[in-house]
Amino acid sequence: MQSEFRLRRCSVLFVEPRETLDLDLAGLLAGGDALASRCRWVALAPHLGAEVEIDDDELAALGRIGETPWRRHSDLASTTRPEVLARLLDLGLLISDAAPHEAMRRRDDLVRGTHWRALSAVAHMFSRWRGTDVADDARITRDRTLADLVDEYGLPPPHRVQCGEARIDLPDCEATALDRLLRSRTTCRNFDSRSELAPADFAAVLKRVFASHAVSEPLAGVRVIKRANPSGGGLHPLEAYLLLRGVQGVAAGLYHYDVVGHALEPLALLDAATATALAERFVAGQTYLSGAHALVVIAARFQRTFWKYRNHAKAYRVLLLEAGHVSQNIYLAATELGLGAFITAAINEGDIEQAFGLDPLEQGPIAVCGFGIRARRCDVPEFDPLGVVWDESGTQR
Ligand SMILES: Cc1cc2nc3c(=O)[nH]c(=O)nc-3n(C[C@H](O)[C@H](O)[C@H](O)COP(=O)(O)O)c2cc1C
Incomplete structure (x- = not known):
């Protein structure tokens, strides 16, 4: 690596204080809480596409290094330990102008050059799935019936909103092909x-x-x-x-x-x-x-x-x-x-x-x-309360 390379923070970074709850049997037996709470810093940088955990020293260093001006490594090393700088560089949270870090610099440049809004970039990159199966997601799996949901969550908010008693009835429209x-x-x-x-x-x-x-x-x-x-x-x-x-x-x-x-x-x-x-x-x-x-x-x-x-x-x-x-x-x-x-x-x-x-x-x-093309039979439930698509026996009309 060139001797005097320069660094700056990646262009978009949010850090989440994430809590993990663990069962604390020892605490419970001692008459305390059954749950132990552990907090850690999780860095969300869209150019990485994956979360990374950082420690207090790394968080503080990231708070001192801006995302715009390039700063000489030797200048930064006067306020931040070199091993902290090295780890942040390794993680891709600091960007370097040195040749060995070109690939990461290009990812960061892509975020800058695409003009992503920071919050949007984080929401987009960290709501993506890979290899997920909805059967494993207890909130949406079809094994959980409506009755199960109501048992657990209570009733959902009502199906309509009505603002006050006054009403101005509107004329109906004649049914057209669009209707x-x-x-x-x-x-x-x-x-x-x-x-x-x-x-x-x-x-x-x-x-x-x-x-x-x-x-x-x-x-x-x-x-x-x-x-x-x-x-x-x-x-x-x-x-x-x-x-x-x-x-x-x-x-x-x-x-x-x-x-x-x-x-x-x-x-x-x-x-x-x-x-x-x-x-x-x-x-x-x-x-x-x-x-x-x-x-x-x-x-x-x-x-x-x-x-x-x-x-x-x-x-x-x-x-x-x-x-x-x-x-x-x-x-x-x-x-x-x-x-x-x-x-x-x-x-x-x-x-x-x-x-x-x-x-x-x-x-x-x-x-x-x-x-x-629709199947002849409705084996998986659909929402057809008017019976437009399916007859009472579940056969296509
Ligand atoms: C953004 C969006 C996402 C949806 N995702 C799913 C889905 O993952 N699986 C599914 O079976 N239906 C999905 N639906 C369809 C809804 O379940 C469906 O619109 C709703 O039950 C009402 O039925 P209808 O579209 O026949 O009126 C989705 C609908 C929308 C608008």
């Missing part, structure tokens, strides 16, 4: 994986949801698209990455959708077993969703939106909202064709990123949607 469409939208958890989705239906959903209606160039070199959903700043940062396993005439595999050319870009072909396993992995073991013929990963290109909304408190929220718009359009486009659709946020982002080669600081999955 019929909206009322038949039902999250599908029963796909007929043995059948094949017609290519025309598959293409129609993608076109209606993701395809650009027009490309305009308001200023030389600045191109914007018009599409079905609204978009913060008109920047349309959401991409469709696809895992296809049941579209007639299209080999199972990973694809990207070209929104201007209305075309599939093949990324990797998969054999049937691998495609099935990967689909299950994407949706965290929810096999009733992974049976869909087409899975659509809605991924945000952060740089596109943050180009305008730099370090902006609302920018990340805008991306999440947009994904909701896109999801609703997938539901509606599929429903109109008599297909089933779903959305899930219980996804293994890390596995999806790996499969498609996405860097989560630049381009991250927000949700996975899917659509395809």
Whole structure:
């Protein structure tokens, strides 16, 4: 390493005082508390993508070293022990301008260059899953019934809010095709994986949801698209990455959708077993969703939106909202064709990123949607109180 290298703190860092509770049998036998509380400092730095534990000396040192000016190692060593500096450098919480630390410096530069809002970057990077199965999550596993939840949590907050006694009744609207469409939208958890989705239906959903209606160039070199959903700043940062396993005439595999050319870009072909396993992995073991013929990963290109909304408190929220718009359009486009659709946020982002080669600081999955042909029988519960999709015996109408 060059003799006089310089250091600064990584650009985004939050430190959480994390409590761990352990059973304290000795304390209990001595007549004290059954639980012993242990606190430690957990550093959350988005460029690392993984939590790291630090001690009091390291925390204090990080509080003394800013993230902007580069400072000579020898200057910092006058107030901070060299072994503390060395460990923070090893952890990647201090960034160095020396050649051996170039890889970590690039990760940190990516956070700076993407103009992430610090809190948003932490929320994004540390809410991602890899290899998670919802069956292992006691809060959402289907083994826990509604009655179990009420037993444990009491009743949920009421289903409606009413503000005072006064009322101004509003006129009803005449039912239109839009009403019929909206009322038949039902999250599908029963796909007929043995059948094949017609290519025309598959293409129609993608076109209606993701395809650009027009490309305009308001200023030389600045191109914007018009599409079905609204978009913060008109920047349309959401991409469709696809895992296809049941579209007639299209080999199972990973694809990207070209929104201007209305075309599939093949990324990797998969054999049937691998495609099935990967689909299950994407949706965290929810096999009733992974049976869909087409899975659509809605991924945000952060740089596109943050180009305008730099370090902006609302920018990340805008991306999440947009994904909701896109999801609703997938539901509606599929429903109109008599297909089933779903959305899930219980996804293994890390596995999806790996499969498609996405860097989560630049381009991250927000949700996975899917659509395809409904099964004849409703084996996994769906919410269809009007009986639009299923009859009383659970057979498709
Ligand atoms: C953001 C979001 C995430 C969801 N995640 C899941 C999920 O992980 N698994 C699932 O089966 N349904 C999921 N759903 C679907 C809801 O369970 C469903 O919308 C709700 O039960 C109401 O049913 P409906 O969509 O048929 O009206 C999700 C819905 C939303 C909006």
